Amino acid sequence: MTAVSVGLPPTLVGTGDLFQLMRDGRPRTRGELAQLSSLARSTITARVDALLLSGLLQPVGEAASTGGRPPTxxxxxxxxxxVLAIDLGASHATVAITDMSGEVLGQRTVDSDIADGPVTVLDRVAAIGVDLLGEHDRSIDEVAGVGIGxxxxVEHATGRPANPPIMPGWHDVDIPAHLNRHFPGPVLVDNDVNLMALGEYVTSWESSRHLLLVKVATGIGAGIVADGRLLRGALGSAGDLGHVQVAGAPDDVVCRCGNxxxxxxxxxxxxxxxxxxAGGLDVEGSQGIVDAVAAGEIAALQAVREAGRDLGTVLATCVNLLNPSVIVIGGKLSEAGEYLLAGVREVVYQRSLPLATHDLRIVSTAAGTQGGILGASAMVIDAVLSPRAVDAxxxxxTA
Amino acid sequence: MTAVSVGLPPTLVGTGDLFQLMRDGRPRTRGELAQLSSLARSTITARVDALLLSGLLQPVGEAASTGGRPPTxxxxxxxxxxVLAIDLGASHATVAITDMSGEVLGQRTVDSDIADGPVTVLDRVAAIGVDLLGEHDRSIDEVAGVGIGxxxxVEHATGRPANPPIMPGWHDVDIPAHLNRHFPGPVLVDNDVNLMALGEYVTSWESSRHLLLVKVATGIGAGIVADGRLLRGALGSAGDLGHVQVAGAPDDVVCRCGNxxxxxxxxxxxxxxxxxxAGGLDVEGSQGIVDAVAAGEIAALQAVREAGRDLGTVLATCVNLLNPSVIVIGGKLSEAGEYLLAGVREVVYQRSLPLATHDLRIVSTAAGTQGGILGASAMVIDAVLSPRAVDAxxxxxTA
Incomplete structure (x- = not known):
């Protein structure tokens, strides 16, 4: 006797609600839909007709007949x-078009300095989007929406960056308004690491509901999926792990933030x-570290593992606080393979509560650099295929 | 042009949805409801009649007439x-009945050792609940649901405690099934600190959406409200701050957890x-500390403030990770007043990111020891007044 077991009254099931039943991608007959939804056959027929006419559903062959004409x-x-999916980095931009299942139809990555400012950068990626649409014989009118990391x-509700430290000129810019000059549909904006987390979640971990993705590269940041939803925080800065104090870290290391x-x-x-x-190894940037690890440089293996331990110290706190099912390590340094992960695991399993690590998995990213694009697309698909948006x-x- | 702006199609607005418009408690006429919902007047009339007949709505006088008979x-x-609301502690139990707005109608607190086990404790609080109902001339059939902390x-979905360290005999016990032998309606179970967070949220901070409540007493734990919803984590252990490693803490202090x-x-x-x-002050337990602070013992003030700093070190990480709007300090030690809070503020504002502390407030609990009861009641009200539950x-x- 719980609130959840109360059945959905038929009058509440609109066309958009019926459509949700189809989002798992499995083909169904009208009869199967009637059974699933408890709606009358006549109601199902009318709503399926409307969904077919709108283009959201399509016939995909016939079921086995039980006598008479086989049902469609x-x-x-x-x-x-x-969907147009855009991933803006500090020095590059990736633009992709995906279909409504999130599959990437075409994609292009270009050098693009975020410091060129919003007008230049947004017009640049919009032009690439228009190009990609043309290459795939799709018109601008077919764009359901735009997702951008x-x-x-970012203040997600308005799509405006909020005092972004490495994006000069972008504070409070109305990104949706700018992109809506080029494309129809909702324009949804989020932090790039949030979208990596969402991308990883929808492609590999949807059944686990609670995921923490950590990007380790020039900076360190996290995206949090709690109970299937991105946790963004009051001002959109949730997941900002880079400037957390590491227990046991030397207190003479001054950070660029001043702490x-x-x-x-x-x-x-x-x-x-x-x-x-400082140890005499000629290494530049995250790629240099990954190369040194790949070359088997002992000092590099040790340094990456030690970094993993420091990361693990902070993640142990995150595990106690959020109780995730899975921690995904992404970003350039995750390409250093098992050494980073080993350091993380070592400390997390030592420092976190037994209950919180009972079913915890700590893994490398599966989506890799595609995570941001996949997350941007998923965010838009979720919005435009919601019951209300489908009804509209x-x-x-069909008007 | 965003997904959120898409209007709710009238066919989707059932009786339960219409009822949600009334949950702010403001009296409205049929005409005002028609305007708010965009439903036809005839539909409004039918649904308001059903809500009146069910007892969920009531007439509360007449609006000013604009000519003719004044509308009701x-x-x-x-x-x-x-609603029956229950708060189980280690050594006490509080039972309350509230109305459907969360107002407490009656309440009783008794000594009750959680180690007496589930059957004894649950039968004990059920008997108190039956007593309270009788005292207020309400029948068991009038119980909409039971909330218990x-x-x-706790695995919230099933209402079963999950390896609770201080609740011998309670692991995996089906609390809802047991209480449903005494009362009808959904039985919802949650961790006590989660419910304190929810109680604080619904009574004082609902507009802020992102709240972190920290209970400081014999143990330390937190409840997290993110975007208006309790964050429980994969196994219900989210918010477990007590065994987080404090950066800068002496590494020779061994905790009861072994770390x-x-x-x-x-x-x-x-x-x-x-x-x-150890400093020569005769102090026992959290109450002793609060008394020593009230008596102006310098050593106590200093120790409480230092504890606040250690708490602040961990909360600074929570602030970067969750970006809450408000941190509420509760539990017995919060009665030590500004000294604990001052220590917390000192470190949080020094160690957290400027953006994350931009609008952050750090305050003492307003709900105090009532938080758990108020949260338990709010959890049930939210479930039984949901659109689907109201429809059912x-x-x-009205059948």
Whole structure:
């Protein structure tokens, strides 16, 4: 006798609600939909007709007959519209178009300095988006929405960056308004690491509900999925792990933020590279560290593992606080393979509560550099295929 | 052009959805409801009639006439049913009945050892609940649901404690099934600190959406409200701050968990009391510390402030990770007043990111020891007044 067991009254199941039943991608007949939804056959027929007319559903062959004419099966039509997914980094931009199932149809990455400012950068990626659409014979009208990740905190509700430290000129810029000059549909903006977390979640971990993704590269940041939803915080800065004080870290290491003992100051790419150079190894940037590890340089293996331990000290706190099912390590330094992960595991399993690590998995990213694009696409698909948005779309297309 | 701006199609607005418009408690006429919901007047009339018949709404006088018969105003009926709210501690139990607005109608606190085991304790609180109902002339059938907080991690979906360290005999016990032998309606179970967070949130901070409540007493734990929802984690252990390693803490302080440098081992009641006793002050337990602070003992003020700093070191990490709008300090030691808070503020504002502390408030609990009861009641009200639950209730009452 719990609130959850109360059945959904038929009058509440609109076209958009019925459509949700199809989002798992499995083809179904009208009869199967009637059974799943408890709606009358006549209601199902009317709503399926509307969804077919709108293009959101398509017929996909026939089910086995039980006598008489075999019933038609329907499934979600992933080609109905496309999503434009954009991932802005400090020095590059990736633009992709995906179908409505999140599959990437085409993608391009270009050098692009975020410091060129919002007008230049947004017009640049919009032009690439228009190009990609043309290459794949899709029109601008077919764009269901745009998702974009930026390297800084964002007020998600308005799509405006909030005092982003490495994005000069972007504070409070209305990114949705700018991109809506080029494309129709909702424009949803989020922090790039949040979208990496979402991308990893929807492609590999949707059943686990609670995920923490940590990006380790020039900086260190995290994206949090709690109970299936991105946790963004009051001002969009949740997950900012780079300047957390590391217990046990030397207190004479001054961070670029002005504090001492920050995680970034001991475990990010620049800190590791500086340590290796001080030891006589000629290493530049995160890629240099990854190369040195690949070459089997003992000092590099040791330094990366030690960085993993520092990261693990902070993640042990995150594990006690958030109780995630999975921690995913991403970013350039995750390419250093098992050494970083081993250091993380060592400390997390030692320092976290037994209950919180009972089912905890700590893994390397599966989505890799594609995470941001996949997350941006998923964010838009989730919005434009919501029950309300589907109802509105069907009404507009069948008017 | 965002997904959120898409209007709710009228066909989707069921009786339960219409009822949500009334949950702010403001009286409205049928005409005002028609305007708010965009539903046809005839639909409004039918649904308001059903809500009146079910007892969920009541007439509350007349609006000013604009000519002709003045229209009737309706409002939510808080007396429709009652909620049973239970707060189990290690050595006491509080049982309350509240109305459907969360107002406490009656309450009793008794000594109750959680180690007496689930059957004894649950039968004990059930008997008190039956007594309270009788005292307030309410029948068991009028119970809309039961909310109960327990001092340990809980799998919220099933209402079963999960390896609770201080609740011998309670692991995996089906609390809802046991209480449903006494009362109808959903039985919702949660960790006591989670419910304190929820109670604080619904009574004082609902507009802030992101709250972290920290209970500081014999142990230290936190409840997290993120975007208006309790964050429970994969196994219900989220918010377990007590065994987080404190950066800068002496590494020779062994905690009862076996690790060193844990927050509880330096900043909880027993640690502070031990420190004061070592300094020659005769102090026992958290209450003793509060009394010593009230008496103006310098050593006590200093020790509490230092505990606040250690707490602040861990909370600075929480602030960067969760970006809350408000941190509420509760539990017995919060009665030590500004000294604990001052220590917390000192370190949080020094160690957290500027953006994350931009609008951050750090305050003492307003709900105090009532937080758990208020949270338990709010959890049940939220479940039984959800659109689906209201639809089912109206259907049952008007059949």
């Amino acid at each position: 099966r329907f499934a979600i039509n992933p080609h109905d519209r496309v 930026v390297p800084g905190p 001492v003992g920050c995680l970034e100051a001991v475990a990010a790419g620049p800190a590791i590279a500086a340590k290796l150079r 779309y069907v009404a507009q297309r | 105003r309706f409002a939510i009926n808080p007396h429709d049913r009652v 327990v001092p340990g991690p 060193v440098g844990c927050l509880e081992a330096v900043a909880a009641g027993p640690a502070i009391a031990a420190k004061l006793r 209730y109206v259907a049952q009452r």
